[in-house]
Amino acid sequence: MKNNMVIIHGGGPTAVINASLYGIIKEAKMHDEIGKVFGVIGGTEGVLHEDFKEIGQISQEEMELLLKTPGSAIGSSRYPVTDEDYRKMKDIFLKHNVRYVLLNGGNGTMDACGKIQKACEGEEIFVVGIPKTIDNDISSIDHAPGFASAAKYIAEITAEVGQDVKSLPIHVCIIESMGRNAGWITAASAAAREKDGDAPHMILVPERSFNQEAFLKRVKELYEEKGGVVVVVSEGLNDEHGESIVPPVFKTGRSVYYGDVSAYLANLVIRELGIKARNEKPGILGRASISHQSSIDRDEAVLVGRKAVQAAVKEHTGVMIGLTRKEGEEYEVETPLIPIDQVMLYERKLPDEYISEDGFDITKKYLNWLKPLLGEEIPDFINFRE
Structure with missing residues (x-):
């Protein structure tokens, strides 16, 4: 039986958060070990309601729309998750045969990412964070997707x-x-x-x-x-x-x-x-x-989405995809895996x-x-x- 993947959006949307969703779906299609790709409708609260929508088989036309759609196509939330909620999430993931959990968001979402990973310890559930914030205040990275467009x-x-x-x-x-x-x-x-x-x-x-x-x-x-x-x-x-x-x-x-x-x-x-x-x-x-969307921002949002899928499939967990600059005159980035406990609720001024x-x-x-x-x-x- 193939293992499923879920994607959760948290906090305020950006002009490129759906571009990361595009990258996730595109990359997931390339891995036979991934079964269904679920978008969680309405953020972390949607997990508790088991409001999962299969999005891995959308058409190419719909895929392209993700690159130029503002807001979050699957919704988001600022739901105050409790310790008991995190334990329930683990059981829900097991119920739906979810092995790969991706969270796309800012500081609060990366905190939730770390707590979900701890709640899932002992199970073969791999949790990966994807940076997203217009505020650019996530630590340990050069910049976050969403910032450049803002x-x-x-x-x-x-x-x-x-x-x-x-x-x-x-x-x-x-x-x-x-x-x-x-x-x-x-x-x-x-x-x-x-x-x-x-x-x-x-x-x-x-x-x-x-x-x-x-x-x-x-x-x-x-x-x-x-x-x-x-x-x-x-x-x-x-x-x-x-x-x-x-x-x-x-x-x-x-x-x-x-x-x-x-x-x-x-x-x-x-x-x-x-x-x-x-x-x-x-x-x-x-x-x-969207009319002010940065092309670099969009491309990097796609990139971190793809890298998150690759990391999860390789069974990395409790990490966030980073964005750091390579040295040199030409602008290029690398995407290191950053331990989530280096990121959780640390604010970069x-x-x-x-x-x-x-x-x-x-x-x-x-x-x-x-x-x-x-x-x-x-x-x-x-x-x-x-």
Whole structure:
């Protein structure tokens, strides 16, 4: 009897999570020892409901759609799994003759990956993690699939907003990016600059405490110099005490929901400086946009999906597929197997060397690191005023 495989998605989707699904299905077809390939509908909660859908035999046309479909084609969840749930999962996998378990997600999902592997010890069940997060905060890897497309999105819309503000330079525009605890996406807005003086004119990441006085001083200077100012900020800006600069608007259990940082700062500029200001918050548009999908990101998502199948078939377990850069001028990656306990809930922040000394910008070193991930160049524009 052939052994079956399941794929579980966890946490927020990305523009390329389904590309990893494509890679998994494509690779699974090449291994006779794999029987059915099940997509778990609705993440870890779907396992407990035994909501398995066979996806290994979909048509080539449907396969190709996975490469350009946003969200998760099998659904995801943030279900709070208990120790008892993990034990139940083992029994469910055995019931359905599942020998290979693949989990695609971020820090929380890799934590679940490690716990499922421990629950399945003693059984011939092989558990492999696939990295996925727009936040790029998974440890032990250079970058995660999903990040580059979100980075490309924030860079391109910042370039477009910059042209608009330059055309009518009468206000401060504050763009809020996703990434509550890590500033990788926010920093990527710097790729919008074609030349010195282009937007963004300030970048605020959560790795630096927000200083209201310094912020307002710098905004005032930029406004007096340019007339129109573009600021990109992280949704997770904190004060010197580590508290959000925006008061919470709703609490439920351990979850706290804050107001928009960009709206708070725009109102601050209006109130304290008397300057017209507005805010823009793309929110999940930044992780759902297929039109801004990075080709490199898509290809690497397919790659880690395929590598996960290969690792599982070779009976590796309790590991995550890594993405690391090879040395040399040409951009190439390797996919080492990383022990899952090196990854579980370790959060990777933007390093100091990527943040300017004054905390209001990003260094050239970060942009050199980022450039090959974006795939295509940021579009050029023309402006007859310059």
